Amino acid sequence: MSRRSLHFPAPDAATLRARIDRARSATADAATDALLIGPGSDLRYVIGQAGGSFERLSVLLVPATDAAPTLVVPALEAPGFADVPTGELGVEVVTWVDGEDPYRIVADRLGNPGRVAVSDTMAALHVLRLRDAMAGAEQTLAGPVLRHLRMCKDAAELAALRRAAEAIDRVHARIGEWLRPGRTEAEVGADIAEAIVEEGHTHADFVIVGSGPNGASPHHDVSDRVIEKGDVVVVDIGGPIPEGYNSDSTRTYVLGQPDPKVAEEYAVLQRAQETAVRAVRPGVTAHEVDAAARDILTEAGLGELFIHRTGHGIGLDVHEDPYIVSGNDLPLQPGMVFSIEPGIYRAGQWGARIEDIVVVTADGVEPLNTRPHDLTVLPDDDA
Incomplete structure (x- = not known):
C-alpha cells in the first residue's frame, strides 16, 4: 500500500x-x-x-x-x-x-x-x-x-501563513474551555485537537499539553497525568490549513494564582521574547535574534534553563529554514517567516514558553500571532 x-x-x-x-x-x-x-x-x-x-x-x-x-x-x-x-x-x-x-x-x-x-x-x-x-x-x-x-515567502504564502496563525490563535482563545484541574493532559489534548480542525486546519499536527513537571520537557506530548490546582501548563499546538501552510504557537497557562517566583521568572521570559521580536529586521543575523532573547535570560540567571534555539522557519514544513540559533550568521531578508519561542525549564518542577510566528518586513517585523503573552490565569476549580 x-x-x-x-x-x-x-x-x-x-x-x-x-x-x-x-x-x-x-x-x-x-x-x-x-x-x-x-x-x-x-x-x-x-x-x-x-x-x-x-x-x-x-x-x-x-x-x-x-x-x-x-x-x-x-x-x-x-x-x-x-x-x-x-x-x-x-x-x-x-x-x-x-x-x-x-x-x-x-x-x-x-x-x-x-x-x-x-x-x-x-x-x-x-x-x-x-x-x-x-x-x-x-x-x-x-x-x-x-x-x-x-525561505522567502511570496505574497500568497504569507497570506496563507497569516490565516494559519489566525486559526491557531482562535484555538488558544478557547483553552479555558478544556484546561482545568481533574482532567488528564490527554483529555485536554483531545479537545484541543478537535478544535484545531474546527478552527480551520486540516488536522492537528501536534498538541503539547505539559502540566506541572511535564512542562519542563520542551517536546512533551500529552500523558495520563491529572492536571492539578496551581499547575503551570505549557500548550504548544499547530497544524496545516488546506493550502498546506502551518501554524505553530505556544502559550503558558496557570490554574489559579501563580507562585510569586514563577510569576517573577515568567516576567523575565516575557521580556526576552518581546526583545527578540523587536530585534527582527532585514540585515540582522539569526544569531543576533537568538542572542537578544538569550542575553535577557542569562542576565537574570536563567540562561541555563533555556535549552533550545530561539526559533525555526515555518511554511510547508513546521520546521524549516531559517533556524534562529546561536552561530547562524544568515542575514534576515524580507519574506522570511519563523518562530520566536524562548523558554525556561525547571526540571521536575515546571516550564514555560512563549511562541509567536513572525515575518521579516521591508523595515522590521510583523508578528502573525496576536494572543496576549501574559501568563494566563485560569480558574483552579474542577467544575
Missing part, C-alpha cells in the same frame, strides 16, 4: 513554472547537474503535489540545463499526479511498472552526470540504489539548493 499525503490546493501554473525555473538556476549556480526531488514538501513546493509511494521510486528530475524536467513515477501512482499541470510546466512524465528498474530510467534520462543533489529526506533505499545506477556521479543534498528558494 502507498502512503499518500493530504492533497492541498496548489499554486497556479505560472507560479510553479517560476519555481521550477528558479530551481534550475540554483542547481546550475551550485555546480550541480540535476536535482532529484522525491516525495515531500520540496516536491509540493515545486509542482504543487507532495507525491505518493515511498516504497516505490517517485522522483522529479530537474536538470541544470534547458532540458525538460522529468517526473518519474510508478504507473499505479500516476493518477495521484493528475492535478499537476505538467504540460504547462514543461514537465515530461515517465511511468514505470513493477519489474522495471526505475533507477536505470533516472540514470538514462540524466546521461552521465558528474554531480546530483538528492532530497534531504529521500529514503536511503532509493538514495543508495540511485548511487549504484549512477556510479560516476557525486551525490550531494538538495537542501542547500532548495532552502534559499523556500
